């Protein structure tokens with residue numbers, strides 16, 4: 001069975017391509033490489049020993065997309081492609097609405113034309129907004145607080161309308177919590193542009209000496225130690241969740257949202273301490289102001305994914321830190337051409 005993976009060269013996409021290949025699927029990747037490098041796909045080929053058919057195409061380009069659908073017998077789509085930086089979305093709302101929403105509309109139009117009605121969509125826990133009602137259930141109110149989150153919410157609504165209009169569609173809305181970690185080979189991982197906004201890549205870059213010190217955004221929350229608590233999930237567990245969601249949608253019709261997290265929350269200080277333990281490196285940090293828009297607590301109720309998808313995360317916080325660290329020290333400059341392997345093991 002052939003699966004089209006949009007955004008398949010990105011962080012979560014590459015890890016999912018590996019799991020798809022391992023599960024015996026044929027894949028076709030379409031990515032415009034706006035936030036990734038072809039090298040990432042080359043590494044997926046090396047890890048799996050399989051070639052990957054990939055197209056450098058913007059999925060807003062309907063004609064190009066139609067060509068791909070006409071050339072391959074695509075039976076389902078996993079749709080990762082999109083812009084994902086919260087801060088940037090506040091600065092560039094039109095770019096975010098245009099890219100994330102228009103590309104999804106174009107993709108769905110082409111899917112409809114080619115009678116491909118199985119879709120796994122990358123949503124985000126950000127659709128819940130800054131709620132402190134934890135654990136978060138799929139039925140919890142949706143109240144995104146930034147343009148990025150609103151694009152995800154709007155796309156979810158569009159997809160619900162699509163299913164109402166034609167019950168042959170089968171769609172899984174996967175709401176990821178905080179994806180971290182990397183493939184255990186250390187060959188692929190998260191490669192943020194510039195200074196990372198997210199905690200794990202920031203800590204990794206401090207550990208490898210690229211950044212001096214971490215600023216902890218607030219230590220006066222009502223949490224275990226005052227710092228923000230999140231549901232970090234290993235990217236390989238997350239990738240495997242996509243395979244389970246795919247199996248589910250191929251067998252059923254309709255639309256369902258699933259939280260993909262571990263169900264456990266870790267504070268910023270607990271993550272620092274887990275990272276220090278596995279790396280043996282002290283992470284210098286200082287306590288700063290709260291970051292606007294941050295919730296104190298955010299973790300998932302994952303029982304729906306467990307029951308319906310027969311999926312659960314297996315890796316713990318130390319695996320996440322260990323694998324992030326292996327990738328970071330093997331490739332301190334990510335996929336950039338200047339990157340050199342400085343670590344062999």
Ligand code: NAD
Pocket residue numbers: 006007008009010011012013030031032033034035036057058059060079080081082083084099103122123124125176177178179
């Ligand atoms: P990523 O940026 O690494 O991957 C996205 C990929 O899509 C990139 O390779 C990029 O080049 C490509 N792309 C972007 N716009 C495109 C377009 N118009 N046409 C073709 N390709 C395009 O991001 P990721 O972390 O792998 O996230 C994948 C998806 O999961 C995104 O939709 C993101 O919003 C969602 N998500 C990510 C997180 C996270 O923390 N990483 C959390 C929740 C949800």
Ligand code: UFG
Pocket residue numbers: 084086124125126127149176177178197198199200202214215216217218227228229230268291294298
């Ligand atoms: N943090 C720091 N210092 C940093 C970076 C983060 O203390 O330099 C703290 C944050 O305040 C938060 C925790 O670390 O308490 C995690 O922050 P991240 O930025 O890694 O993750 P968020 O939960 O804020 O955001 C993530 C994704 C968003 C998504 C959101 C909700 O990055 O795309 O989850 O799902 F919208």
